[in-house]
Amino acid sequence: MKKIVTAIVLLIALFQSTTIQAQDLLKKTDLSTLNVDNLSANDIAKLKSQLQANNMTIEQAEPIALSKGMAAAEFAKLKQRVQSGNNNAPVNTTKEKESFRKQDPIVNPKIKDSVNSLIFGSELFDNPSLNFEPNLKLATPVNYTLGPSDELQVSLYGVQEFNASIPVSAEGKISIQYVGDILVSGMTIEAATQKIKSAMSRVYSTLASGQSQLSVTLGSIRTIKVTIIGGKQPGNYSVSSLATVYNALHLAGGPGKNGSYRNIELIRNNKVVAKIDLYKFLVNGDQSANVGLKDNDVIRIPAYSQRVTMEGELKRPGIFELKTGETFADVLAFASGFNESAYTASVSIVQKTGKEFKVQDVSEKEFKTYQPKSGDVIKVTxxxxxxxxxxxxxxxxxxxxxxxxxxxxxxxDVIARAEGLKEDAYSKRGTIIRLKSDLTNEIVNFDLAKALQRDPKEDILLKREDIITIYSILDFREEFKVTIDGEVKKPAEYNYFDNLTLNDLIVQAGGLTGSASKRVEVARMITSEEIDTTNPNKAELFAIEISPESNEQAKNFQLKPFDIVSIRKMAVYEKPEMVTVSGAVPYAGKYALVSKKSKVYDIIQRAGGLTDIANIEGVKIKRPIKASQIEDIQNVNVNLGKKDSIQSKLEKKFKEEVKFAVIPLDWKAIVKNQNNRANVTLFPGDEIEVAIFNEGVKVAGNVLLTSEIPYKDGRSFGYYLDAVGGVDAKGWRRKAYIIYPNGKAAVTNSFLFFRSSPQVKPGSQIIVPEKPEVRKMSTGEWVGIGSVISSLALLIITAFK
Structure with a gap:
């Protein structure tokens, strides 16, 4: 009952219009006019805190609110606002986490400065991915000075609670409910917190006793105005009150073309309060000069006083600014020192006098004392x-x-340093290639054996850049080879070694193949100091017998350099080869050729003969075209000229389109007489194809309708062409041809005015080709022909007069 009463009091106190005073909320009992949209964030925060204090949820308060006249839609809005951000969990009365601060974005697009890219430090300000914007997520700086347009987040938590976001007015004051106005402008966050705590302690008694705690943080941050003089983009800039000098310089694009990087002035209230040397940051990462800005600050970038250029073998060449009294050693540090290829004993400096240029050399011992002059160009070679x-x-x-x-x-000495000679060293001679004073080379010879014995004449004194060569006896030996070919697994050329035998070579070649015979021939070159005209032989031949089963020869034959070993193949060693039978046979498939003269009839009989549905006029052989046949076509010169494409088209057709040749068979003649020429001998890879009987005749090509017409005995060739509507506009009827089921073709024949068409059989295919394109003669060509004829006629008439 106590909880219900408390909830009623809370709802009466909170569900009122935000325009009435807080003391009137407790008296308001009618919630029918409540508009949740008018409730502030502070009102919602108070409601959440008081619900938590009474251990109630918003769902438990719903029937009470509805009984006081609150609309269900308004309560739904209220419930959503209470639950937003906490996932229906009870409101935490402990100190809330600091929200992210807000700040209007300040953007100034950057353009890559290619003109001043050599000036040291310029890349710091034209890089769009680099900025010095303050981190708004960090804790509020204790020395931050408050001013108008700042917003403070004041939070009281503990026994008593209070939450509000309070702006600093134009007069520099904040106004806290029940407490009054407090002047905070010009104060740091730390000082303002103490002042606010003192003022609120008079209203919230638990704050003074320590039962409640106060937190004052910076919410929205004000914008201040700064003026930048001498930058690439000078002018007035609006920046965050947390911004620093580097942030403002980055917005202005850094110093201008002639601006100084080392004597930048921060002017406040017409006084120079800081001088910024950007080199401290660029060289050492020192940000001590990166001070915070205040409203109406002026950043003045004067012109540089001294600049020098560093070129050549440096880690970071460029243009560097100097202060009075700085030396070459300081400039070298700015350039990060010499690189690995630099000549460091001295540097060359090109200087400008009042009238001309001059060159000055500065040695290494002068680096710390020599003071470069403005305009110097220092070159490191x-x-x-x-x-x-x-x-x-x-x-x-x-x-x-x-x-x-x-x-x-x-x-x-140098041989000893190289840990001595190898076993194959040639001890009679060594050479030295020596560089003479005029940079030409000479050769010096010495006796290696005597030099190692410290003979003064042979153990020669060396000079810088000498190249000593110790020869190997292997360098003087010819590299001998032997060759093995024929029935071995790895026929090739192999290195010859002393005492190499035939058996050794066969083992190196991977052993004999299964087809190797016992016969081996070894061809050996003939050597002689004199020419023997009576001996016509170019090589000496040795015939040897071996045992192929064990890769061993009866006699261990000794080989000599450049021998050629030939392992012969067995006289009879052929693997069974296959042909294929397909179509209308009982046992289609692959069949081995058991005879060198296997015929078509023999294989078909092995396949069970022809079935009842076989077309006896549709038996043919498809024989694959071999690569050697294509090569033969390529080697034939048809004398068509270089520009004619018939030869190349023919080669391309055989390579890419035609995969086999068709051999038509007369099966009736084969059955009648097996010695008939139609009973051809088969080759490996052949495919015997037996067509299934088909009563149709297919008509294709340049006809009006590609179709298959039922076969009618006695019907002519033209009947089937007419049955598909005849030929089309491009069809060449006179050249129509027929392909029979066995692959044989026939064409229409013409003699004088008579034309005979081929006989049509079941399963045939009639093809109508396309007419060749004929170019029509133009009017001018006809006129030309007429002129020629007229001239000839006039010539004839004149001749017979």
Whole structure:
């Protein structure tokens, strides 16, 4: 009962129009006129806090509100606003988390500055992905100075509660309900918090006793005006009150073309309050000069006083600004020092005098004392592409490489440093390629064996850049080969070694194949100091017998360089080969050719003969076209000229379109006489095709209707063409032809005025080709022909006069 009474009091106090005073909310009992849209965020926050304090949810308060006349739609709005952001969980009365601060976005598009790109630091301000905007998510700085347009989030939590977002007025005051106006302008957050706490303690007694706590944070941040002089984009800028000097400089694009990066002034109330040297940040990352801005601050960028240019072998070449008293060593630090290829003993400086240029060399010992002048161009060159103390040894030593040279070094010393000679070293001679003073080369020879014995004449004193070569006896040997071919798994050319035998070579070649015979031939070159005209032989031939089963020969034959070994194939060694039978036979499939002269009739009989549905006039062989046949066509010269495409079209047709040749068979003649020529001998890969009897005749090509017409005995060729509507406009009826079921073709024949058409049989196919295109003669061509005829006629008449 106590909870219900408390809820009624809460609803009466809170569900009132926001225009009435707080003390009237407790007296209001009629909720029928309540508009939830008019309730402020503070009203909703109070309702949530008081519901939590009484251990009630908004659902439990619904029947009470409705009984006081509140509309169901309005209560639904109220419920949504109470539950938004907390997922129906009870309202937490502890300190709420600080919300993100709001700040109007400040944007100034950046354009890549290609003109001043060499000036050190310019890339800091024209990079659109880089900025110095303040982080609004960080805690409020304790030294932040409040001013008009700031907004404070004041939150009291504990026994007593209060939440409000209060703006700072133009007079610099905030107004807190029941507390009154408090002047905070010009105060830091820390000072303002103490002042607000003191004022609120007079109204909220638990604040002074510590039973309640106060939190004052910065909500919306005000915008201030700063003026930038001397930047790439000078002018007045509106920035966040949390902004710093670097943020404002970035908005203005940094210093202008002649602006200084090292003497930037921050002017406040007509006084210079800070001088900013951007090099401290660029070189050392020091942001001590990145001070906060205040309203009406002026950032003045004066013109530079001294600039020098650094070129050449530096880690960061460019244009650098100097202060009075800075030396070359300071400029070198700005450029991040020399790179790995730089000549560091001295640098060359091009200076401008009053009349002309001059060059000055600054040595390494002067780097810390020499003070460059404005306009100097300092050039750092590369080191020379040569070595001051290098020698090289190569060849038959264990560690051929470059080594450091010292005065007095001899051949034996560098050989010892290379860990001695290899076993194959040629001890009679070594050579030195030496660089002479005029940069030409000379060769110096020495006896290697005597040099190792410290013979003064042979153990030669070395010089810088000498190249010592120790030869190997293997360098003087010819690389011998032997060849094995024929019935081995890896026929090829192999290296020859001393004492190499035939058996060794066969093993290297992977052994013999299953088709290898016992006969082996070895061809050996003939060598002689004199020419023997009586001997016509170019090679000596050896016939050897081996045992193919064990890869071993009866006699271990010794091979010599450049021998050619031929392993012969067995006289009879052929794997069974297949042909295919398809169509109207009982046992279609693949059949092995058991005889070299297997005939069509034999294979069809093995397949069970022809079935009842077979077309005896539809037996044919499809024989695959071999690559060798295509090569033969390519090698034939049809003498059509280089520009004629018939030859290439013919080759392309055989390569890409025609996969096999068709051999038509006369099955009746084969059955009647098996010795008939129609009973052809089969080749491996052939396919015997037996057509199924078909009573139709197919008509295709350039006809009005491609169709299959039922066969009628005695009907002519023209009957079937007429049955499909005749030929179309492009059809060439005189050249129509027929393809019979066995693959044989026939054409229409003409003799004088008589034309005979081929006989039509069941299962045939009639094809009407397209007429060739004939170019019509133009009017001018006809006129030309007429003129020629007229001239000829006049010539004839004149001749017979």
């Amino acid at each position: 590369k080191i020379l592409n040569r070595f001051e103390n290098r020698i090289k040894i190569q060849g038959a030593v264990f560690r051929p490489d470059f080594y450091s040279f010292t005065e007095g070094m001899k051949v034996s």
